[in-house]
Amino acid sequence: MAGPIQTEMEETLRAAFAPARLDVINDSAAHHGHSGDDGSGESHFTILIESAAFEGKSRLERQRMVNRALGDIPGERVHALAIRAALPGELG
Template sequence: MPGPIATEITQRLSAAFAPARLDVINDSSSHAGHMGDDGTGESHFTVVIESAAFTGVNRVMRQRMVNQALGDIPGQRVHALAIRAFAPGEAA
């Protein structure tokens, strides 16, 4: 069962992008005891998102769009966030 931060990430990205695919992967266990591990079990995430909103948008702008939708989560409430954002038909 996803924790509160993973749930909030899912809710915010779903509302902002109406994604065809959204995977919010908690990578925190792989970083236990490392820098940025705050002990909550929700410090490191990977987001894989596919949305028509990313059509014609470069990789850097896609990452900015995702970070903007997530507000204070990246860098403040989550130590690390890897973003893989795709337009329809791009995801491998």
């Protein structure tokens, strides 16, 4: 079951990018007891997102778009965020 931060990220990214694919994966359990683990169970995530909104953008620009859309979540409410942002069909 998705926690409140994961749910917020999913809703925010769907609204911002109308993605063809969106997977927000909670990796927090693998980092339990490590740096950045705040005990919330929502400290580390991987985002896989495919959207036409990334057309003509570099990998870095795509990641920045996702980070901007998420506002204060990356770095403030989530310790680590891995982002793979691609055009529809690119992630396989």
